Amino acid sequence: MKRTQLLYTTFLVFGFFMIGCEDFVEIDTPNFQITASAVYKDDETATAAVQGIYNQLYHNNTAFSNGWENSVSVLAGLSGGLVSPRSITHMKYGPFAQHDIITLDNPAASANLNLWSSAYNIIYLANSVVEGLEQSGGVTEKTRNSLLGQALFIRAFSYFYLVNLYGDVPLLLSTDYNVNTIAPRTLADEVWEQIEADLDEAILWLKGATGYTDGERTQVNVYAAMALQARVCLYRKNWSKSEELSSLVIAQSGTYEILEDLNQVFLANSREALWQISPVKGSSIYPTNTNEASVFIIYSLFGRAFGNIELKEDFISEFEAADKRLNDWVGKYSEGLYYPYKYKVRSIYRDVPEYSMVLRLAEQFLIRAEARAHQNKLATAIEDIDQIRQRADLPSISKVYPGIDQEGLLDTIMSERKKELFAEWGHRWFDLKRTGKSPAIFRSNPLWQDTDVFYPIPEEERMKNPNLSQNKGY
Template sequence: MKFIINIPFRCGRQLLVCLTLMVLMPSCKKFVAFDPPPTFTTDDKVFNNDKSATAAMLAVYIGMMNDRYGSNGSFVCFSMTALGSMSANELVWTQNNTTAPTFQQFGDHALTPDNTYVHAFWLDGYNYIYQINAILEGLQKSTGVSAGVKQQLEGEARFMRAFCYFYLVNLFGDVPLVLTTAYQGNMILPRTSSDKVWQQIIDDLTAAKGMLTTTYPTAERLRPNRWTASALLARTYLYTGKWPEAEAAANGIIASGDYATTLPALNTVFLKGSTEAIWQLQPVQASANTLEGAQFIVTGVTQPNYEFTPQLLSAFEPGDQRKIEWIGYSDPANPAWAYPSKYKAGAGSVTEYYMVFRLTEQYMIRAEACARQGGAKLPQALADLNVIRKRAGVLLSAITDKDALLLAIEHERQVEFFAEWGHRWFDLKRTGRAEAILKPLSPPGNWKPGSVLYPIPSSEISADPKLTQNDAYAK
């Protein structure tokens, strides 16, 4: 299957571009339950019928899983995990090659505005937003898409726009808020305050919740449903300090009855069809699983390309089964040669899907939201923390002090979500603890006020006179 989408996007050289998404493996039929048209563009013809309109939405998911990391990265999936983990002092790049300086800028907190991987985050983020805005506009004008499909697709599109802006605002801070396909005007937009971006994220997710049903559109959890929108909404409320709202959103998912009442075994969490999954993405490369499995897993006695830092390895308590199940060692005699092993499959038949949202995070969100509120909410916070600790095989906590419980929850998030979607990097930033923890681990003089944000790509500033640079990188 081949999708060709003509996309004028809001980034450095905003010209008409052609994005080709190749899907080679037969198993993608589970994801795409029909034969989409071989070629389509973002014009009205796409929205003449349910099939082609749905194909436009599926192309976004396929694009996110299409491996473009080798050509300077991609917006989500492996890049967010690997580079976010380096920023959080979880991983280091060990190979002395031409990629090393660009990669090591993340771990050293020495990013420059011309870093190609930073630019890829920006380019791909706005590329997807353009596609999503085109879908929303096409659906609004369409008379050929049935009402039920139109509502489902609009819900998915609003969710995905919120998803993209969630990562853009966390990576860059204030970013241009692009809500239309009027690319000539979008080329010269200024940055929008992060408060307004966060509000747009909440507005889109709230709308998506009202449009999506609790039933998944596919047999597997490969397209967003109502609880997927709730999962990101719960996280967004947590990040913006809306504790009661975060608690309520997470509680809705946990209490829904649509997910496992007991967390599954650690070695099954990242398999396709995992009972912990709220939303997964299916690999689309021929005879391949996730890029994590391909890039992180080491075969033979050799140093991993991506190696855990001593700080991450020392964070686990004695007996923590996550250190056993989710960390691999390429040389049993060398404990420093440790690498992420949440995903264990590389080439071959597909046994693992890419986990985007999982139930454990909702317990952690509810735990923190309750702990932040304190008082009568503390027992619930402790109970949720212990749900996670019980599965990990560590002693249950009996903490009753609010501040101590919050630190315990922060630690539990560290050892639960390491090397996963940049969670640790974002956690340290949103709690204001990044400088205290990461500055001493950075080369002297590298960490500056504002290093919690990535630089706005220099080519974007050159192309748009209204864009300004983040403080840590301004000359």
Template sequence: MKNILNINTTLLFLFLLFLVSACEEFVQLEVPNHKITSETVFSNDETAKSAMTGVFNRLFNTSFSNGGSRSVTFLAGLTADNFTVTSTTVEIVEFGVNAIEASNSSNLDLWAGSYNMVFVVNAILENIAHSNTLSEKTKKSLEGQAKFVRAFTYFNLTNLYGDVPLLLRTDYHKNATAPKNDKAAVFDQIIRDLEDAITLLENDYPDGERTRPNVYAAMALLARVHLYLENWKEAEYYSSEVINQGVLYKLLKDPNDVFLANSEEAIWQISPIGWGSSFTHTNEGNLFIPSTTSTPITVLSESFMDQWTEPQDLRLTNWVQNFTSNGELFFYPYKYKIQYDASGGKINEYSMVMRLAEQYLIRAEANVHLGNLQNAITDLDKIKERAEIALISESNPHISESELLEIILGERRKEFFAEWGHRWFDLKRLEKSTILSEKPNSDWQETDIWFPIPENDRLKNPKLTQNDGY
């Protein structure tokens, strides 16, 4: 029995290594000889679940999703003027001034990390489909999780780059010369994957850990997708489905509790267990919080700090901190409180991906467009009440539709700074990105709404056309 267990463990390790290895050029590789490994891994429920665990651990280490200096959180926030660069690293400065070169290595990591994740979940889906030994319950669960991750990854890809190749298989030869698909086709696939995930995923979180998507995580992302597509009824419906799960989700009264592991506000989080070592801090905490020996590579921008007109706002007092360097005052995100922890102890903070506050603001925006202004005000006031600032229902109950939409946009910026590029995506979907021309030292052009397709991949794939302006 021990020998069999050791063999299966080794094969599982080899399969996970194949999945999670840095695969920036996966479309150029020859088909690896992993057939025996994958057949063994997907021959029983436990090893198949372990393979999926490897996928979620990989999200903490892949550039686009890890919350570090080459992630959507940082680079999109920098592009949208939530952050100011203190680093002189050229790759970072280019994002800060909206003049990204196609050869930018941070941009390549963002793109390549996303497609690595697409490849990983496509491999999972193919192996699930080919397995005759997995239980139906496990197959449904793993398929739902994989399709959710694929939808989430493509959501970020198409909002960063516009038209992108839509790869749904692990066929190296076809992927190597795949052309772009238009943004509408990508969104159609995202919706299909999420609708499938809703039918496949369970309502509860396994073992109480909010690091695996459940059915409401799929609904929450689908609500966001429909908001972006201006499908107001669908956005209102799916956000309501999530909000109405009062047992699972709550707006937490204390903002300091929001980003804790398995917070009741969390819909989906990524655990630092992906470090695979004694480190227990998030990448966001490590990136944004100054250490005692060095200055962070970024601080909160002047335009971001200027929006706080109510100094008692609990988000300002709890999620923003400051430090002084050479007599100058700087501000930094303090949603995560742990900068570095190598104790190997309990993990206290998880990286937040989706949370309940967004669903209230999605539903508020959708209701404005549906003509339900009072319902929109009620949802918006939920966010304001938690922040302990003036409520719209009391200060301006007869507010106009256009004014209400502007307030919602402002609240989204305050609520979600340093989280997954919300401000960047909001400015683009609402056609307000030209305000970025006012950024200090900005080289803003209208074509900058899309990041460049990395030069490295275009040299290898002649069908991969460049975005305008690059």
């Protein structure tokens, strides 16, 4: 492949990706139309197209996945109640923390729109890859299978967040403008079924993809697909399949391990990472750190604390004094002012030391522990939890809670999930919702309504598509 031809393909891909995210569901056929003959001519150009989607996941316009102010980690993190805006009157963050999102013409509504539309933009791109690979005859079977598996994973990954945040959502499985612009919402159960089907198929296509290219854990392999499917099965209460899949991932000790040093977990290509998103490499002008570091770290400037988000003190008080997560993953600006400190490099102008963590091994132990506990396999569930507690320098469950029963163990697992996964991808918010505990946790908030478990469908999208109904309570 001549360099000029690859650059031409990259230009086409880039132009296509720059389509406005917020107009995704109702856009016209784009001017930068990528055809199968142009982009899926051979292995190299097809691979470049899929790599473009990975790059797009961190793009400024891709709010839901880029770790920045309108991302799942931030907005759903606020809804989960472990982090809060430093000022409850913050016009964007306050409504998510207070479960009082207005649907139009305010910063919170704009953030909600960005969350929704950016996920659908990624789905559109994944659909375009699936269609392009199906139409192309120039891509070898091995490359086609791998790229198809990756595209299906990315589509399932995006729908996972949409269905958890909004419930019923349009299920768009093609790039057909005429269908997509008037698509109604699909029942959540059907969306979940499609997520499972996509991941099962992705696992099938990726069965030969067990490693990482050049050691970079930024492309999906078969174990990343299994890991997400293990989570999906947990949410769907398919305990046995969840246990089976997480066990397959955990067994890959030659590739993955629980790192003893917590300060190494979120480094680029750490051995705990199943899949990471790399920040776009910067220049002498733009820093190249993770967005999570930029948005979460509270820093001092002119003697003042800067940063809009803090960890709640009542959450800090839940950590045992010896817990290494308190010392290594919680930053302290001053007494009573704490912040997530999993990512430590707030601004840098050289090679990126940290990547945004999406899937990691510790979650798989927590998934398997919960799946086993629900099957009353208490002894092996405790072994899994103790893997996480041991890393945190905490005593085993059997020592702290001898004779613990199933209900007590499930509560303990939820507590460990809270302390292990805080400020990551909305885990706490989703855990409360899927276990039905949201009403009990948030009813002390006078603004809470039980319908607040789902965000509103963005009103701007409903204006464009009259077939989009609104969630109850909005």
